[in-house]
Amino acid sequence: MKTNYEVRYASHPDDAKKYDTARIRRDFLIETLFVGDEVNMVYSMYDRMVVGGAMPVGEELKLEAIDPLKAAFFTSRREIGVFNVGNGSGKVKVGDEVFTLGYKEALYIGRGDRDIIFCSDDAANPAMFYFNSTTAHKEYPCMKVTKADAVVAHMGSLEMSNERDINKMLVSQVVPTCQLQMGMTELAPGSVWNTMPAHVHSRRMEAYFYFEVPQEQAVCHFMGEVNETRHIWMKGNQAVLSPEWSIHSAAATHNYTFIWGMGGENLDYGDQDFSRITDLK
Ligand SMILES: O=C(O)C(=O)C[C@H](O)C(=O)CO
Ligand SMILES: [Zn+2]
Numbered sequence: 001m002k003t004n005y006e007v008r009y010a011s012h013p014d015d016a017k018k019y020d021t022a023r024i025r026r027d028f029l030i031e032t033l034f035v036g037d038e039v040n041m042v043y044s045m046y047d048r049m050v051v052g053g054a055m056p057v058g059e060e061l062k063l064e065a066i067d068p069l070k071a072a073f074f075t076s077r078r079e080i081g082v083f084n085v086g087n088g089s090g091k092v093k094v095g096d097e098v099f100t101l102g103y104k105e106a107l108y109i110g111r112g113d114r115d116i117i118f119c120s121d122d123a124a125n126p127a128m129f130y131f132n133s134t135t136a137h138k139e140y141p142c143m144k145v146t147k148a149d150a151v152v153a154h155m156g157s158l159e160m161s162n163e164r165d166i167n168k169m170l171v172s173q174v175v176p177t178c179q180l181q182m183g184m185t186e187l188a189p190g191s192v193w194n195t196m197p198a199h200v201h202s203r204r205m206e207a208y209f210y211f212e213v214p215q216e217q218a219v220c221h222f223m224g225e226v227n228e229t230r231h232i233w234m235k236g237n238q239a240v241l242s243p244e245w246s247i248h249s250a251a252a253t254h255n256y257t258f259i260w261g262m263g264g265e266n267l268d269y270g271d272q273d274f275s276r277i278t279d280l281k
Contacts, residue, residue: 001059003039005066010045013245017228028223029232030239033209034086034128037061039118043068044241046205047179047263050078050133051239054118056090057126063116073113079136080109081170081182082129083259085211085237086120090127093117099144101127104184104257108175110140130209130239132261136178145169150183161251162193172267181262181269186212187255194258198222198247198280199272204264206248209239210256217254222247226275247275 011019011027019027030042033053039061041052054061063074071077082092084101092099092107095114099107100121109116120126150169156162168174170182181204185194210219213236223246224230232240236256242248244264 001037001039001061003041003064003066005041005043005068007068008042008044008241010243013225017224024230024232028241029234030241033130033239034237036126039063041066046241046243048135049205049207049261049263051207051241052131052133054129054131055086055126056118056120057123060117060119063118074116074133075109075111076113077111077135078133079111079140079178079180080116080131080133081180081261082107082109082131083182083184084127085130085259086126086128088120088122088125088127090118090120090129092129093119094142097142099142101129101144104147106145106169106182108140108143108145108170108177110142111136111178112139130259132180132182132207132263134178134180134263138178140176140178143175145174149174156191156193158188158190160193161191162196163188163191164194168269171269177267179263179267181267182259184257184259186257189255191255192251192253193249195249197274197277198226198249199274200226200245200247201272202244203266203271204262205244206242206260206262207239208242208248208250209259210234210250211236212257213252214254217252219250219252219256222249226279227281229280
């Protein structure tokens with residue numbers, strides 16, 4: 001198995017508005033998360049969130065305590081949210097506990113000193129584990145969460161091209177966490193916009209992972225300040241970092257599903273500062 005990681009620094013909005021396309025992509029877009037028998041991670045300085053992917057095929061993959069953590073175990077001082085975005089089911093072993101995750105099922109892993117291992121049930125149909133991790137001050141129990149447990153917000157309409165279900169899965173109403181909040185938003189056929197009207201929540205940074213995007217289609221992620229927006233074209237199975245000062249919205253050339261994850265000051269999903277659509281520049 002191979003573990004790759006990269007450290008990404010945080011930026012000031014006054015600096016970020018001068019970035020060209022290549023620099024925006026280098027700092028915010030995470031292009032490669034899933035490679036067979038590899039764990040790939042970005043350690044971001046936005047609230048020290050780690051965004052990663054593990055794709056076990058022929059081997060079990062151990063989640064290494066990468067050097068920037070300076071810890072004996074990955075979760076010595078961290079919590080993790082994991083979603084299986086691969087078609088095949090797989091297992092996450094957390095010390096002596098074993099959790100089987102089917103497609104779009106999630107697991108909360110609380111802080112604690114023990115190994116975390118990812119494996120697929122069928123190498124011909126591997127699981128793909130997408131994860132977000134934030135620092136944690138307290139141990140909370142591990143808990144598997146499915147869409148049946150989620151707080152679901154049905155939002156938007158086909159007329160506005162934004163009909164979608166926001167499945168709030170690893171959120172404070174469902175599972176106790178230190179600062180991590182995660183969920184999965186599914187767009188209805190014919191709908192392409194998420195998070196419009198756009199919002200900012202300076203209490204929390206956010207990371208977005210897009211999947212169920214057909215091979216020849218693409219997602220256009222919008223970021224930046226309300227009066228100074230930028231965009232990043234993304235493919236499926238890619239993630240993007242959203243700074244606490246930035247809007248985060250997207251439209252695509254097809255409907256899609258995405259996983260959002262937040263870390264930061266509070267656990268209040270609804271604490272968002274919305275901007276008027278007509279104020280965006
Ligand atoms: O479709 C949406 O709108 C979302 O899913 C928004 C995210 O949940 C979000 O940005 C949470 O802060
Ligand atoms: Zn948000």
